[in-house]
């Protein structure tokens with residue numbers, strides 16, 4: 663047994679904060695709402711490309727009348743701290759999806775978004791998605807950088823930047839010269 667005096671000098675447990683990345687089961691989709699509500703108002707506005715109230719988030723998470731999304735999550739401890747969503751629209755072909763990504767503020771800029779994107783693109787391919795796009799505010803430099811690392815082609819319309827991913831490209835992040843381990 664560790665004596666109290668010894669334990670005071672033990673190094674912090676690094677593995678405690680290691681994120682676990684995995685696809686959410688449908689029964690876990692309800693965790694999305696808590697995650698989105700924990701984003702700061704700035705991150706929330708970037709995520710939805712405009713200020714978004716609690717009521718709008720609740721409505722969004724009910725996903726009424728729309729096909730079930732694919733959600734990949736980053737769990738830190740037991741809490742869902744980051745997600746990438748692949749959303750389908752009933753009025754568009756099933757092989758077309760929109761990607762949306764968010765990482766809670768205290769866990770941004772440490773590589774969680776990159777890992778989520780990697781998994782999302784694999785998931786998209788595995789699910790036969792041929793056209794995958796992400797829409798974001800033009801001044802969202804983190805999202806622009808992230809999409810660029812994964813080979814997106816950009817266009818601009820109605821005040822938003824659209825990134826379109828080519829799902830046949832591999833090694834995108836390595837080619838982009840990212841300083842993060844791939």
Ligand SMILES: CC(C)(COP(=O)(O)OP(=O)(O)OC[C@H]1O[C@@H](n2cnc3c(N)ncnc32)[C@H](O)[C@@H]1OP(=O)(O)O)[C@@H](O)C(=O)NCCC(=O)NCCS
Pocket residue numbers: 704705706708709710761762763764765766769770771772773774775776777796797798802803804805807808811840841842
């Ligand atoms: C966009 C977002 C998901 C990125 O997640 P993240 O976990 O911070 O991403 P990473 O740590 O993997 O960093 C990805 C790249 O962006 C860069 N980056 C991260 N934060 C940045 C910032 N605030 N400003 C500029 N670049 C930034 C990183 O340097 C990294 O590039 P590199 O690999 O060349 O170093 C996160 O910032 C976020 O949740 N923002 C709010 C929601 C949002 O904007 N969603 C997009 C619209 S759907």
